Amino acid sequence: MKTLPILLLWLFFLVRSIPVFGGSPDSLRQAIAEAKDFEARLAPLLDLTAYYCMRGHDSTLVLADDAMTLAEKTGDRTAKVRALILLGYWYHNKGQPEKSIGLHHRALSIARRYGVNQQLGPIFQNLALAYRRGFRQDSAFYYFVAAEKAFTADNNTEDIWRPYWGLAQLYDERGDSEKADEYGWKALELVEKSGNRADYGFMLFNLFSIYFRNDRFDRMADIRKKREAWQAGRKTGREIMEIPEHTSFLFFLSDDKADLENRLVRAISHYDTSGNLFSKAYCYEDLGDLYLTEKKPDKARQSYAEAGRLFQLTGDAFRRGRNLHQLYLTARQQGDFPASLQYLEAYQALADSLGNAETQASLNRLEVRYETEKKEQELRINRLELTQKTRERNLLLVSSILLALLAAGIFLALRQRLHTNKKLAEQEAHLQTQRILQLEQEKKLLSLDAMIEGQESERIRIAKDLHDGLGGLLTAIKSHFGGLNEPAREQSQLYRKTYHLIDGACVEVRRIAHNMMPGAxxxxxxxxxxxxxxxxxxxxxxxxxxxxxxxxxxxxxxxxxxxxxxxxxxxxxxxxxxxxxxxxxxxxxxxxxxxxxxxxxxxxxxxxxxxxxxxxxxxxxxxxxxxxxxxxxxxxxxxxxxxxxxxxxxx
Known part of the structure; x- marks a missing residue:
């Protein structure tokens, strides 16, 4: 029964990327139909995709494509990454690991580019499982370690145990029982702290299988104690009962084996309907283990043979080899030595091919590395030559530019100097003209000043002469003329007229003198x-x-x-x-x-x-x-x- 852990490995393949649903597919379809916008439609669409993906339904392809289209329209990078993970999981269960790996790498690229860090752990974990299934242990080891770092960075205490369990399985397959025990027990402690009973039961069974194969009876006793405590509080949820192999898993962890064969047959029928050859092959392998424990070697050989055939179709050489080895052991116990020898030879041939494939892969990697280094060396030489030529060209170009700039600078300097000299000459001529005009203006002002001062002096002299000379004379004439006898003045019209003229002349002289130099x-x-x-x-x-x-x-x-x-x-x-x-x-x-x-x-x-x-x-x-x-x-x-x-x- 040691293959059951790998049967159930795919139950946990999606880690947190597939949610546990609280509703039915009909309710999810109704939610999609009633959604008022793309954002409201996207969440139930992803849930429905995950529902069908867990059951291997072909509707997963259409739904995942719709989800990615909506995610592009809404700009929801997290939703797009989840859709790619679901699609990769579906291809994985259909026995197409390369497509699964490609989709997960695409999801990884988007997650890294847009900072969808919460999905890095699930992506790394799923890539590690896919590479392990394809017997590419080095890549699986790398991505298990990357998943552990991503879960730690995201503070994901619920799923951190998964990469530890993957590393434990890798070390167990390499024969390093100490490392397998270290990582396996660490995974068990972490899942026990998380409180997830299904994950805890899964780990109990798988660790028990490892300790049983490695004769670690002390650890087996510890597992039995933990198993008894786990069974005391066991409850079967509705979701875990929906898929047949989940139910058979519960019977493997119990002491009641009465209905186990029916459960496995139901699981085989379920995976046959959904087209999931990989899970179907695991169920046949577990059915062979069950028949072997119940002393039914003929049925066991039939189940192992069918499992091997299906694993060959899915391309899982490692699991096919395990079934060939079980067929060899069963035929030998029955005394069917020709068949036993045939199974052993097939097993050894497969093992040799795997070894040769691994060796060839190593040689191919070395050859690729050599060719790569050779090409890189040639590229480095070409880059050096190109760099040297570029430097020479740049030096010539820079020298030419500097000479051109120097010539242009000299030309501009001479031109500027000529322009400056011309401008200075023009300014000097203008200043000279201004000085001449200023001197002429000053000369004119001096002349004007002298003229006005002369005019004023002449006005004063004339005013004084008029006032003192002519004015005094007219006053005297007026006084003498007024001294004539009274009868003559009264009788003579000429006298009166003359007197008024003399008086007017006096007033006019005073006015003219006053205007020329007012006394005020x-x-x-x-x-x-x-x-x-x-x-x-x-x-x-x-x-x-x-x-x-x-x-x-x-x-x-x-x-x-x-x-x-x-x-x-x-x-x-x-x-x-x-x-x-x-x-x-x-x-x-x-x-x-x-x-x-x-x-x-x-x-x-x-x-x-x-x-x-x-x-x-x-x-x-x-x-x-x-x-x-x-x-x-x-x-x-x-x-x-x-x-x-x-x-x-x-x-």
């Missing part, structure tokens, strides 16, 4: 002079508004005060002579170091262009004085709407 400007400053100027405007019948804001005459100075007064005087005279205005605004505003002068009237206005074209003396005087102040002025006039003059200069 000398006595009261610019503010007083402007007040007198406003009074003169009002005496001529105009409404004059004078505003001075922020005026500081000390800061302005005597000379510039005179210039401001002359500008305003000229503008007011023009208004009185030509504007026919009713109102005049004179405003002086000093703000932020600037003086702004505004003179505005509501007179008849004129066309400024015509006045500029005529070059009137008044406008020239205003412009000259504004230039003297280093300021600017603006004339704005519209016929019929009045005139506005704005002057601005820095105080």
């Amino acid at each position: 400007l000398m006595l009261s400053g610019l503010s007083g002079a402007l007040e007198d100027l406003a009074v003169q405007v009002r005496e001529n019948g105009l409404d004059c508004h004078l505003e001075t804001i922020g005026l500081d005459e000390d800061r302005l100075g005597q000379t510039r005060s005179v210039m401001v007064y002359r500008i305003l005087q000229e503008l007011v005279n023009n208004i009185l002579k030509h504007a026919e205005a009713r109102e005049v605004l004179i405003q002086l505003l000093v703000r932020q170091g600037e003086m702004m002068i505004t003179v505005e009237d509501d007179g008849c206005g004129f066309v400024p262009a015509n006045a500029v074209r005529k070059k009137s003396l008044g406008l020239k005087n205003i412009e000259a004085r504004v230039q003297f102040l280093k300021g600017e002025w603006q004339l704005d006039s519209v016929p019929g709407e009045g005139t506005t003059v704005n002057v601005r200069f820095v105080v």
